[in-house]
Amino acid sequence: xxxxxxxxxxxxxxxxxxxxxxxxxxxxxxxxxxxxxxxxxxxxxxxxxxxxxxxxxxxxxxxxxxxxxxxxxxxxxxxxxxxxxxxxxxxxxxxxxxxxxxxxxxxxxxxxxxxxxxxxxxxxxxxxxxxxxxxxxxxxxxxxxxxxxxxxxxxxxxxxxxxxxxxxxxxxxxxxxxxxxxxxxxxxxxxxxxxxxxxxxxx
Numbered sequence: 001x002x003x004x005x006x007x008x009x010x011x012x013x014x015x016x017x018x019x020x021x022x023x024x025x026x027x028x029x030x031x032x033x034x035x036x037x038x039x040x041x042x043x044x045x046x047x048x049x050x051x052x053x054x055x056x057x058x059x060x061x062x063x064x065x066x067x068x069x070x071x072x073x074x075x076x077x078x079x080x081x082x083x084x085x086x087x088x089x090x091x092x093x094x095x096x097x098x099x100x101x102x103x104x105x106x107x108x109x110x111x112x113x114x115x116x117x118x119x120x121x122x123x124x125x126x127x128x129x130x131x132x133x134x135x136x137x138x139x140x141x142x143x144x145x146x147x148x149x150x151x152x153x154x155x156x157x158x159x160x161x162x163x164x165x166x167x168x169x170x171x172x173x174x175x176x177x178x179x180x181x182x183x184x185x186x187x188x189x190x191x192x193x194x195x196x197x198x199x200x201x202x203x
Contacts, residue, residue, distance in 0.1 A: 002035045002043050010141070011056075018054045021046070061143055062136035064175050065157045065165030071096045072105065072123055079119035082110040091168075092154050095127045100161040103127030106153065133158045134167070140175060143167050 004022060006015040007030050015031040022043070024033020035043050071094045072081050081093060085107055095103040105127045113119060113126055132146050133156045146155050147169055157165040 002038065002040060004033045004035065004043070004047065006031050010058075012058050013051065013055050018047075018050050021050045059140040059175060060136065061134050061138045061140075061155075061157045061167055062165070064140070064143075064171050065136075065167045066171060067165035069094055069156075069163055069166050071163065073097060074102060074122060074124035074127070076123045077119065078105075078110050078113040078121050078123060078126060081105050081123050082107070082114065082119070085110065094156055094163055094166065095123055096163060101131065101133070101156055101158055101163045103129045104131060104154070104156070131156065135159055136164055140172075144172055144176075147172055 004019060004024065006019055006026070008015045008028065011028075014028045016026045016028060019025060019031045019033040022033035022035050025031055070084065070088050070090060072084060074095055074097055076095075085091065085093060090107075092104055092106040094101055095105055103124070105123050109126045109128070113121060118126075132150055132152055134143055134146065136157055136159055138157075143155055146152055147167075154166050154168045156163055157167060
């Protein structure tokens with residue numbers, strides 16, 4: 001008897017579907033099968049072939065990004081940037097100059113500037129310059145890691161310094177859960193950023 005035990009941490013590889021070929025089963029992340037009366041070499045060869053045939057191509061950034069991207073220039077005023085966000089329903093905008101992407105301005109930045117009477121100020125003084133970008137061939141899993149672990153609302157997709165598109169949290173949720181993703185979910189309290197941080201949700 002040959003026992004096959006499978007585990008997968010990738011959406012591209014569905015263990016249950018692969019092991020059905022060997023009379024086994026399980027679920028997408030784990031499964032098993034028992035094969036009788038065959039050599040280990042034969043089963044190994046068939047298993048590698050099955051994985052190759054069942055594995056789905058990885059989803060990459062260029063397949064899910066939004067484009068063309070609405071952008072503003074560094075000299076655009078905060079007030080005008082806010083109006084553009086409202087007009088197009090965006091919560092943030094990439095900032096570009098003649099050289100390419102230089103920053104990101106968010107709705108939060110605009111609101112803060114307005115509250116301090118700085119709606120006339122140029123975007124360059126309020127934009128975030130600490131950018132995390134991805135390339136068009138970056139896998140979905142890496143985009144998800146950036147959005148979740150680095151708490152980014154949007155990931156610019158860049159090639160050779162030029163902005164090609166953008167992937168937002170909404171784009172990611174749509175790919176992972178379809179159109180019925182839980183838009184109404186909201187974080188009540190993050191606590192500190194540590195993984196074991198207490199989270200007081202009583203309020």
